[in-house]
Amino acid sequence: MIKKFIDNLIAGATGRKPRFGKRQEVGPEQHAIDPTLVDERALSVVHTLKEAGHEAYIVGGAVRDLLLGLRPKDFDVATNATPEQVKSLFRRAFIIGRRFRIVHVVFGRGREHEVIEVSTFRAYLDSAAAEAVSGNERTSKSELAGMHHAVDASGRVLRDNVWGPQEEDAARRDFTINAMYYDPERRIVVDYHGGITDAKKRLLRMIGDPASRYREDPVRIIRAVRFAAKLAALGFKFEPKTKSPLLPSLPLLNEVPQSRLFDEMLKLLQTGHSLATIEQLKTLGMAKGIYPLLDLVVERAELPFVRAALQDTDRRVGEDKPVAPSFLLACVLWSDVREGWQDRLARRMHPFPALQEAIDEVFESRIGDISGRGKLGADMREIWMMQPRFEKRTGHTPFSLVEQPRFRAAFDFMRLRADVGEVDVVLADWWQEFSQASDLVREDLVAALRDEQKKQPRTRRAKPAAQDEARDLQPAAREAGDSVPADTDGTGGDAPRKRRRRRRKPAGQGSPGGDAQGGARSGTDPD
Numbered sequence: 001m002i003k004k005f006i007d008n009l010i011a012g013a014t015g016r017k018p019r020f021g022k023r024q025e026v027g028p029e030q031h032a033i034d035p036t037l038v039d040e041r042a043l044s045v046v047h048t049l050k051e052a053g054h055e056a057y058i059v060g061g062a063v064r065d066l067l068l069g070l071r072p073k074d075f076d077v078a079t080n081a082t083p084e085q086v087k088s089l090f091r092r093a094f095i096i097g098r099r100f101r102i103v104h105v106v107f108g109r110g111r112e113h114e115v116i117e118v119s120t121f122r123a124y125l126d127s128a129a130a131e132a133v134s135g136n137e138r139t140s141k142s143e144l145a146g147m148h149h150a151v152d153a154s155g156r157v158l159r160d161n162v163w164g165p166q167e168e169d170a171a172r173r174d175f176t177i178n179a180m181y182y183d184p185e186r187r188i189v190v191d192y193h194g195g196i197t198d199a200k201k202r203l204l205r206m207i208g209d210p211a212s213r214y215r216e217d218p219v220r221i222i223r224a225v226r227f228a229a230k231l232a233a234l235g236f237k238f239e240p241k242t243k244s245p246l247l248p249s250l251p252l253l254n255e256v257p258q259s260r261l262f263d264e265m266l267k268l269l270q271t272g273h274s275l276a277t278i279e280q281l282k283t284l285g286m287a288k289g290i291y292p293l294l295d296l297v298v299e300r301a302e303l304p305f306v307r308a309a310l311q312d313t314d315r316r317v318g319e320d321k322p323v324a325p326s327f328l329l330a331c332v333l334w335s336d337v338r339e340g341w342q343d344r345l346a347r348r349m350h351p352f353p354a355l356q357e358a359i360d361e362v363f364e365s366r367i368g369d370i371s372g373r374g375k376l377g378a379d380m381r382e383i384w385m386m387q388p389r390f391e392k393r394t395g396h397t398p399f400s401l402v403e404q405p406r407f408r409a410a411f412d413f414m415r416l417r418a419d420v421g422e423v424d425v426v427l428a429d430w431w432q433e434f435s436q437a438s439d440l441v442r443e444d445l446v447a448a449l450r451d452e453q454k455k456q457p458r459t460r461r462a463k464p465a466a467q468d469e470a471r472d473l474q475p476a477a478r479e480a481g482d483s484v485p486a487d488t489d490g491t492g493g494d495a496p497r498k499r500r501r502r503r504r505k506p507a508g509q510g511s512p513g514g515d516a517q518g519g520a521r522s523g524t525d526p527d
């Protein structure tokens, strides 16, 4: 640390190019950041830290977005205060993380709560040491042992050793446009790597030598795709040297833990530009090979059902609404579930265990054993398990279904199925009405349906054989007397269906409360 400090002093005195880029401060006339896009809570966190005598800046993706005139979806703050110092300054602040400890400063409560992540400037360690202290799971114990000297002379990995000056913190970030700091009080952007110029030139450029930076952390390959897709609409292109090692570096991803890849894949699909992401993957020759489930998403993005789900996700991100990865993945894997289910029904299995077994099989084959994904898996399961229950609209069933915590997501899923002709639109409309109605009106809706069905058995029997077969596969539908087409590929297939389609209404009206993919809210809760 002392040696580095002296090195820097010498570099400063002799005018030698500093190792970590030259600090540039840019004022509002040049960066033109709109102060109204800055989150108040981020502002107050920076203010509190500075009042206490520390350095503090908005950092990373938020500065990038501000510079591009976009409203950042979240704000991170970087400071030279230690996590303990940060924590002591805020009423509700929590230190998280074991090795790289960061502080979550929490504002508000319940669903509306907001977290500002505050991290202490980190030292730039050479790649080996960086991996060792980051606790990267792919670093083996023996590798770690060999690296300790890079971290600490005593051979121990000391947590506090990772703190460093701002210039080092900047150098360990990935892209030049992600490595800027914004002081919202002085309205100054601090830039060490030409991020401002690159933002103007619409250039996606990796700091340092791109090939080594991908080697250091292969997840940066996926991040590159993410930012390219997110920023394509603004005209961003890769700097050639940043792009060329991407494909050859792909095998490095084999060393990355599955859970991290899974998370990165989800981020890739939730930029609000998922279709652009898929195009980007194809252009880069990476349509296959990042992660099996992602390969499948790319492949299935051609199917109307999956495409509709991706578009729905993009729309929600664009409207600043929360997106549920469980919903998207449930859509992507639905054709597998349906096939497995129908195979079992054909073997005369009882419908519910058949569906359950089919789901288990899909989890086994497509998702694998990703620890810590319990909630996501449970949500997917619920969305699927509720599908046949929509067919039963008699007695108390609809009343209890609508009260299920995941009703809304399951309904939206069914609405998408109706949109592609897999389910009768009349059924989706009925549920929409039912979920939004008062109890009294709900009783009427069920009664009216009962009367209608009493009048209908004759015409139903007269339907073509293909449909009877479809209905045989769906005992839940038989009970309720509804038609369920038998196509299994999510494309609408060739099963007969009613084509009384009603377009999805625009945002905010399309589904109960307009909250496609909505979380655990009831169907009558508009947002």
Ligand code: ATP
Residues within 6 Å of the ligand: 059, 060, 061, 062, 073, 076, 172, 173, 174, 175, 178, 179, 217, 219, 220, 223
């Ligand atoms: P988004 O808007 O999608 O959140 P982001 O740039 O904020 O994009 P984050 O994953 O939130 O991305 O990371 C915050 C910042 O941390 C980045 O801008 C970058 O400076 C740094 N960073 C994150 N992951 C890495 C990585 N793997 N290697 C280097 N720097 C990283």
Ligand code: MG
Residues within 6 Å of the ligand: 060, 061, 062, 074, 076
């Ligand atoms: Mg971010």
